Amino acid sequence: xGGRAVAVLGRVGASAALVVGGLGVALGLALVLALGVALGxxxxxxxxxxxxxxxxxxxxxxxxxxxxxxPGDGGPMSTTCLVVPRxxxxxxxxxxxxxxxxxxxxxxxxxxxxxxxxxxxSSGCGERGGAGFRYWAYFSGTSGxxxxxxxxxxxxxxxxxxxxxxxxxxxxxxxxxxxxxLDPSPSLFPVQSTASSGPTSSxxSSxxSSxxxxxxxxxxxxxxGNVADGVVTGGxxxxxxxxxxxxxxxxxxxxxxxxxxxxxASTSSRPWVPVVIVVLVMVGLAGGAVVRSRTRA
Amino acid sequence: xxxxxxxLLHPVAWWVWATCLAACALRTTNPVLNGLIIxxxxxxxxxxxxxxxWSRSFASALRLGALVIAIxxxxxxxxxxxxxxxxxxxxxxxxxxSWAAGVALGGPVTxxxxxSALYQGLRLAAVIAxxxxxxxxxxxxxxxxxxxxxxxxxxxxxxxxLSFAPQAVISARRVREARRLRGRRDRGVRAWAASAMPVLExxxxxxxxxxxxxxxxxxxxxxxxxxSRRRTVSVLFLLGVVAVAIGAYGALDAGAPGVxxxxxxxxxxxxxxxxxxxxxxxxxxxRHRPDPWRAPxxxxxxxxLVALGASIVTPTAALHPSVSPLEVPMVPMVAVLGxxxxxxxxxxxxxxxxxxxxxxxxxAA
Numbered sequence: 001x002g003g004r005a006v007a008v009l010g011r012v013g014a015s016a017a018l019v020v021g022g023l024g025v026a027l028g029l030a031l032v033l034a035l036g037v038a039l040g041x042x043x044x045x046x047x048x049x050x051x052x053x054x055x056x057x058x059x060x061x062x063x064x065x066x067x068x069x070x071p072g073d074g075g076p077m078s079t080t081c082l083v084v085p086r087x088x089x090x091x092x093x094x095x096x097x098x099x100x101x102x103x104x105x106x107x108x109x110x111x112x113x114x115x116x117x118x119x120x121x122s123s124g125c126g127e128r129g130g131a132g133f134r135y136w137a138y139f140s141g142t143s144g145x146x147x148x149x150x151x152x153x154x155x156x157x158x159x160x161x162x163x164x165x166x167x168x169x170x171x172x173x174x175x176x177x178x179x180x181x182l183d184p185s186p187s188l189f190p191v192q193s194t195a196s197s198g199p200t201s202s203x204x205s206s207x208x209s210s211x212x213x214x215x216x217x218x219x220x221x222x223x224x225g226n227v228a229d230g231v232v233t234g235g236x237x238x239x240x241x242x243x244x245x246x247x248x249x250x251x252x253x254x255x256x257x258x259x260x261x262x263x264x265a266s267t268s269s270r271p272w273v274p275v276v277i278v279v280l281v282m283v284g285l286a287g288g289a290v291v292r293s294r295t296r297a
Numbered sequence: 298x299x300x301x302x303x304x305l306l307h308p309v310a311w312w313v314w315a316t317c318l319a320a321c322a323l324r325t326t327n328p329v330l331n332g333l334i335i336x337x338x339x340x341x342x343x344x345x346x347x348x349x350x351w352s353r354s355f356a357s358a359l360r361l362g363a364l365v366i367a368i369x370x371x372x373x374x375x376x377x378x379x380x381x382x383x384x385x386x387x388x389x390x391x392x393x394x395s396w397a398a399g400v401a402l403g404g405p406v407t408x409x410x411x412x413s414a415l416y417q418g419l420r421l422a423a424v425i426a427x428x429x430x431x432x433x434x435x436x437x438x439x440x441x442x443x444x445x446x447x448x449x450x451x452x453x454x455x456x457x458x459l460s461f462a463p464q465a466v467i468s469a470r471r472v473r474e475a476r477r478l479r480g481r482r483d484r485g486v487r488a489w490a491a492s493a494m495p496v497l498e499x500x501x502x503x504x505x506x507x508x509x510x511x512x513x514x515x516x517x518x519x520x521x522x523x524x525s526r527r528r529t530v531s532v533l534f535l536l537g538v539v540a541v542a543i544g545a546y547g548a549l550d551a552g553a554p555g556v557x558x559x560x561x562x563x564x565x566x567x568x569x570x571x572x573x574x575x576x577x578x579x580x581x582x583x584r585h586r587p588d589p590w591r592a593p594x595x596x597x598x599x600x601x602l603v604a605l606g607a608s609i610v611t612p613t614a615a616l617h618p619s620v621s622p623l624e625v626p627m628v629p630m631v632a633v634l635g636x637x638x639x640x641x642x643x644x645x646x647x648x649x650x651x652x653x654x655x656x657x658x659x660x661a662a
Contacts, residue, residue, distance in 0.1 A: 095381040108621035110326045110413040112378030115619070123614045154379045155393075155401040172550075274628035278329050282336045285640065289336070289343035296348075 054081035055190040061086050063160040066188040067097050068141070070180035072168040074120045077182060081189055090138070090153030090164055112154070117166055129170040137177045139165035141184025148175040163188060303650045305347060308435035309443045310594040315431035317601030318639060321608040322423035325616035326416040327626050330608075331423040333636045335362070338430035341642050346433050347649035350463055358429020362422025366415065373414030374406050380621050382409035409621040416620065439588060445573050453516050461504045468499035526575065533572035540565030593646040600639045607635020 054064055062083050070077045080097050088096070091106070094117065098105045104119035114136050115125035126135045140150040141163035158164070163184040171177035315338070322334050339355065346352040374388065379401050390403035437459050441452040472492045473483045482488045522530075544561030547553035608616070615629035 089379060089381075091379065092381045105622050106381075107619050108380050108409070108413075109617055110416040110620045112380055112413065123612075125613075125617065127613075152401075272625055274630075275329055275625060278333060278628055278633055281637075282332055285336045285340045289340040292343040 053083040055193060056083075057193060058083050063088075063158060063162070064189055065093050065158045065161075066163045066184075067093060068163065068165045068180045068182055068184070068188075069097075069117055070165070070167040070182065071118070071120050072170075074168055077180065078118075079182065079188060084158065087157050090151070090156050090158060093158055093164060094153070094166070117168075120168065132171045132177075133173050134168070134170045135173065137167050137169045137171070137179075139167065139179050141165050141180075144184060146179030146184060148177065148179070161186065161189070303648050305435070305439065305588070305649055306345070306597065306646050307443070307588045307590050307594045308440040310590075310597040311434040312431050312440070313598045314601035314639065314642060315427045315434075317605040318430075318636075319424045319427035320605050321632075321636065322420055322427060324608050325632075326420050327616055327618055327629075328416055328419050329626050329628055330616070330632055330636065331416075331419045333633065334423045335359070335426045337636055337640050338426045340640055342430045342433055344643040345646055345649060347436070348651070349436060351437060352433040355426070355429045355433040358425050358433075359422075361429075362425045365421050365425065366418030369418035369421070370411065370414045373410055376400060376402060377406075377410050377414060379404050380407055380409040380413060382407040382621050382623070385411065407621075409623055412623060413620040416618075443588070445577060453511065457504050457508045457511070460507050461500055464503040465496060465500035468503070469496045472496050472499070522576065530572045530576045533568045533575070537565045537568030537570075537572060540568060593642075596645045597642045600641050600645075604635040604639040607631045607638075 058064065063086050065082050065084060065088075067080045067082065068077065069080075078101075080101065082093060082096055082100065084093055084096060091114075094106050098118070101118075104116070106114060107116040107119075107125075109115050109125045113126055116122070117136055121134070124134075126133050128134070138149055138153050139146040141147075142159075142161065146165055153164075165180040165184065167178065167180045169177040318334050318338060322331055325331065339359070342352075342355045346355070384405040384407050387405045388403045393400055393402060438456060441456050444452045469492065472495050476488065476492060477483045483492075540561050542565075543557055544559070544563075544565055547557030547561060548559070611629045611632040615627040615632070618624060618626040
């Protein structure tokens with residue numbers, strides 16, 4: 001009798017342990033999500049840098065990149081010049097651009113497919129349209145012509161003077177899809193005020209040297225870069241051409257029109273309650289199954 | 298006939314139900330839905346699996362699913378898509394030559410990338426759980442009986458192969474016992490290597506004996522098909538399979554002409570079915586005690602179809618939650634209710650007989 005009671009107790013204990021284990025897994029997943037939700041918006045502004053940093057002297061460890069985003073029929077085109085640390089990938093450039101302009105961060109599907117830039121399109125990912133797939137096509141314009149899908153933006157590290165193009169197209173998904181409606185040329189970069197090497201007596205050079213130290217200390221693009229630029233411009237986040245007007249900039253072709261919606265706090269708007277209810281239902285069913293199979297065994 | 302009288306459900310009913318659930322899992326990366334699919338399959342298995350050697354495979358399917366998730370996460374960390382976002386930690390990075398530019402090796406690992414690996418691993422685990430449920434709910438031998446007559450010969454080969462694995466386990470246990478009785482070590486790599494050959498030999502012997510006895514009972518005898526008809530059937534099959542392959546490719550390629558999409562698939566399926574019909578007519582095969590198809594079978598199939606239908610009417614955005622930016626997955630109520638309907642076979646179907654012993658392993662075929 002005693003042995004039987006112990007066996008029954010053991011079964012109950014084992015099923016309880018399984019239920020608790022299931023709860024643990026669910027909670028773990030919830031924690032990972034919550035962590036991402038909590039940290040996501042907190043870290044995003046860290047990548048922000050003054051947009052006219054392109055015209056200022058930059059550190060040896062930095063490169064200048066122009067990102068052309070053309071949503072096709074979805075809105076106006078935007079051209080953005082960024083200064084990023086050497087070794088930044090094309091996708092990280094895109095994320096920094098969103099942080100700098102204060103627009104919605106690029107949205108990805110779980111496969112890694114890029115679904116939306118600047119919140120456009122607001123839903124769906126690579127959906128099929130009448131003439132093919134509707135997706136963001138990736139172009140490189142560094143050579144002076146747009147070339148389709150040159151390199152993998154997840155791994156390709158940008159080099160100084162790169163022009164990255166993104167166009168929302170509806171097409172077959174190959175090189176016949178149309179490129180951004182703006183010819184890539186070096187004139188998309190604002191003229192830099194001075195060379196970054198060789199100290200001169202101008203204000204720009206003192207900013208240049210301090211930029212170098214700041215960027216050297218924080219190569220991952222932390223906000224400390226703002227300090228150096230604050231000396232020169234009083235650093236204002238989303239740029240306007242008059243911010244650049246006071247600088248010794250000639251032939252500034254940069255114009256920024258942001259097509260997308262402002263940053264959407266999509267994470268906090270969706271309640272956890274339905275998820276918790278379904279997880280509880282799952283735990284109940286799993287518990288029932290475990291108890292059933294234990295009592296049969 | 299009341300549904301409470303113990304009997305085994307028709308295997309095709311369980312397979313349709315499980316395939317519908319697997320299709321639901323394939324349609325979504327939503328962890329809430331995929332978790333629910335695993336739980337639903339497990340619940341039905343716990344209530345309706347027979348007492349038979351094959352019916353313990355669901356636990357192995359769950360373990361395999363956990364392994365798949367773990368491998369998916371490790372691969373994501375080492376080779377995965379470098380989704381930008383919240384960096385959790387960074388592993389050393391290797392710069393690959395330009396011809397391997399599509400592959401990333403090392404680099405920052407973000408919460409977004411890990412979440413995407415978890416979602417995709419969970420989806421695969423759910424599919425594995427669905428097929429694990431089907432294999433533990435119905436006897437492989439009854440499933441073989443339900444196959445169309447054309448696939449009968451292939452099915453016999455599968456049966457012999459299926460019997461090989463349990464035979465190998467039994468044979469391994471026997472060889473280990475023998476080693477222990479002789480006072481040799483029965484653990485460790487050397488003992489394992491020494492017993493591998495007798496185990497394989499014993500299992501193979503048993504499988505061959507099973508094949509011989511099945512042959513003696515008339516399995517595997519050639520039908521009465523004439524050579525010209527055999528050729529027609531082969532051509533129909535070949536054309537059908539090629540047409541289905543082309544159609545599947547056309548359905549995925551946006552640039553393919555319309556003829557190569559749905560029409561090719563339909564034409565291919567028609568050719569394959571015609572081949573089935575032609576060859577079934579000449580394969581003489583009798584059935585002993587055919588499995589009945591009654592109300593519980595219909596309801597099981599129906600619940601699976603309801604779950605699949607609910608998944609189809611659910612908007613894509615709810616089925617594929619965004620991982621970057623990270624968001625709390627949506628809970629599409631219709632899909633959840635559809636999956637909860639798929640639990641009902643746990644009550645609607647008759648309970649399995651108290652004992653489907655090992656003796657019916659061979660006899661049932």
